[in-house]
Amino acid sequence: MGAAHPVRDPIRVSWERSHASQVDVDRPAPVYFDRIDRETTLMRAARPVIDALSAELHNEPVCIILTDAKGVVLDRRGGDPALLRRLDSVDLAPGFQYAESAVGTNGIGTALEVCGPILVDGAEHYNGKLRMFSCAGAPITHPVTGGLLGVLDITTQARNSNSILLSFAKLAARRIHERVVEEANALDHALLSDYYAACRHSGGPVLALGDEVFMMNAYAQARFDAIDQAALIDRTRDARGGTKPQIFLTDLPSGTTARMAYRPTFVGDTLAGGVIQIKEQRLPARGHQVTRFPVVPGTTGTSAVWQHIIQEMLDACSRSEWLIADGEPGAGKLSLLRAVRRHVAPDRRLAVLDPAVTGEDLVAEARAELESGADLIIRRAHLLTGEALDGFTELLQSVRDGATAGEAWVALTLPADRAEIADQLLAFFPRTVEVPPLRHHVEDVPALVRSLLAKAGINGLTFSTATMNQLMRLPWAGNITHLRSVLAAVARRRRSGVVELADLPPECRATTRRQLTAIEALERDAIVDALSTYDGDKKASATALGMSRATIYRKIREYGIVT
Structure with missing residues (x-):
């Protein structure tokens, strides 16, 4: 596509990524998402900052744009009517995703790709329709995890561009980051306070869980072995994010039934997390007699x-x-x-x-x-x-x-x-x-694998220890039905012999515990396939996908991809 003068290295590399992603050079095609969560940590922290900045820039021909970590526009403020009409003409508006892979080099998507602030001036945009703008994007990171929360972008018409745009964007991003720190400290302090109070009053096992925090008191660590602890931690997934008290029972691998009482912690109207108090409920002891469960044909599992x-x-x-x-x-x-x-x-x-x-x-x-x-x-x-x-x-x-x-x-x-x-x-x-759900009795996965294969008439397959361990680490969102479909996919590729990790579908070679969006799942599968194609070579895989090495390493960690 070329330019009148040589371009900066970051822009050249971004153009190469854009070309590899087959971005349309004539018309941007951002994906639209009709649901925006306006009560996230980022939105709460950014709202007063953007309010103040938009008031300061009331008469200036610039627009303040906030996106999430995927480049989806969450908020757009300021800008004169002419600028707003031009932004609307290229769908740079709330709900649209300005990822580099969709619209090419731009202040939002490229800042996310390089994990740093960047100014993209007029002709530096990959897409012709975007060259009427100059935009400066500065990432906002979480103070605890260091993970990307989003981007603060300042956009103006190209003829109004100057170097102050980037400084202004970085200053705004820093202000938002500071407010995220303040909120995180307040939320963590409130959760910690409730956790210590529960430890003092209950005298028993206590857990606390927030967005970035998980705590287990010494009594719980001493009372439950590692296997029971893992089961308890997994069971907390059902309470995470809950805004109302709830009580639920879980049967632990040791045979103990745990009564888990969850109570949420708030700072104002904001959920800080919750505290779970655990009480054990045991069946009456019967000497040293081992409990024998009846064998019921048609059921599989001994947990x-x-x-x-x-x-x-x-x-x-x-x-x-x-x-x-x-x-x-x-x-x-x-x-x-x-x-x-x-x-x-x-x-x-x-x-x-x-x-x-x-x-x-x-x-x-x-x-x-x-x-x-x-x-x-x-x-x-x-x-x-x-x-x-x-x-x-x-x-x-x-x-x-x-x-x-x-x-x-x-x-x-x-x-x-x-x-x-x-x-x-x-x-x-x-x-x-x-x-x-299957994630609450993953120790039954080996028996289920054998049973499901036998029912499907597949008798020549065995699974390596590493592969079976990987299956037992997965969250199995679709439970036993999901496991059956995975086994069917494996059997279509291999009818006999030992199933290794590389034989599993891409979704099974990652262990992220959160629910992925459709786009994220496609991205995860593409990364897994590339790593398989290039024998785990991350540099080659990143190049094939049009990503930087920093991005593919971050994605591998984010999706829990086994390499």
């Missing part, structure tokens, strides 16, 4: 957590007690209900109906199944609404009254958050069993 759930279902089914199985999608609710009921009542037929499949005919089909002497499971019962819900409620009442089906047994499956289930249905089901 204490999984066996406890099976035992709960067995107890209910043995008494023909109607029950609800709730839990995350793919956790195995339906499979468990089927296996346990057939184990308890092998001579009775079991019918499964799904409102999403059966539709308006569900009540008639359910009645027919019950009258034929079958037991019944309604899958995804939260989808029952309107006339179907009323009709099914009447049917259940007629069964309870003995007018229909006699000794029929009925169960429902629900998602983990069953807030939508009607109270009129809950009245018929005296027990709810929470089926744990």
Whole structure:
């Protein structure tokens, strides 16, 4: 694309990255995100700074722009009408992502790529439409982790550019950083205060968790071994970010049931984190006798957590007690209900109906199944609404009254958050069993792998120790269903032999514990594929992806990619 004069090295390298990303040189194409979180640490810290700066620059032809760490514009202030119209014409507005890979060299995306402040003047922009502007971007980092929070960008028309723009952007970014420090100190102090108070008053195990803080008191470290500690830490994921007190139980690998009471900590209206007090709930001791769990065909897993759930279902089914199985999608609710009921009542037929499949005919089909002497499971019962819900409620009442089906047994499956289930249905089901997500019993992964492969008719595959350990480190957002799909992907590539790390899909070679956006997942997979192609050579991989080495190292750490 060339220029009239030689360009600075940072700009030249940015052009090379832009070219490798196949950025359109004629028209920027930023991605739009319709949801912007306006209550983040960055937004809270930046708001008063940007308010003050926009007031100072009220009559100046410059615009103040704040983005997140992905280059998505969060706020845009100031600027005269002519400048704002020009910014709108290139979609440099809230919600649009000005990443370098999408729009080429620019003050926002390039500052993120080089992890430092930069001024991009007029003709230095890769995209022709952006050359009417000059923009200075300065990154804002977190005071604790050092991670990027976003960019403060000052943009003006190219004819108004001067070197003060960059100094101004750096000053504004520094002010925001200082406010982030102040808030972090206040939030951490409040959380620490509540944590120490809980330690003093409870005399037992206490955990504290914030955005960047995790604490475990000495009593918890002494009372629980490393495996139980890992299970407790993982279970705190369900409380993180919670704004209301809650209590939940978790079965630890040692066989202990832990009662975890979470209470949030606030500074004003801002959540600082929360404190969790733990109490152990043990079954009555039976001498030195080892607990033996019944073998239930169709269930896979020997962890204490999984066996406890099976035992709960067995107890209910043995008494023909109607029950609800709730839990995350793919956790195995339906499979468990089927296996346990057939184990308890092998001579009775079991019918499964799904409102999403059966539709308006569900009540008639359910009645027919019950009258034929079958037991019944309604899958995804939260989808029952309107006339179907009323009709099914009447049917259940007629069964309870003995007018229909006699000794029929009925169960429902629900998602983990069953807030939508009607109270009129809950009245018929005296027990709810929470089926744990796979991340709460990862020690069952090896057995599940063997079982799922056998069910798929794949008998020639084995997994190396390193590969199996990696599978046990993953969060498994889709639970057992997710694991099944991963095994299917592995089997499509290899039908026999030993599965090594390189044989796993890209998503399984990273261990980030947060939920990735679709774009982040694509970026992670691209990095994993490049590293595989170039045998782990990060420099070559970065070059192929159009990234700097600093960026690919940061992405590898951020996504937890195993290299």
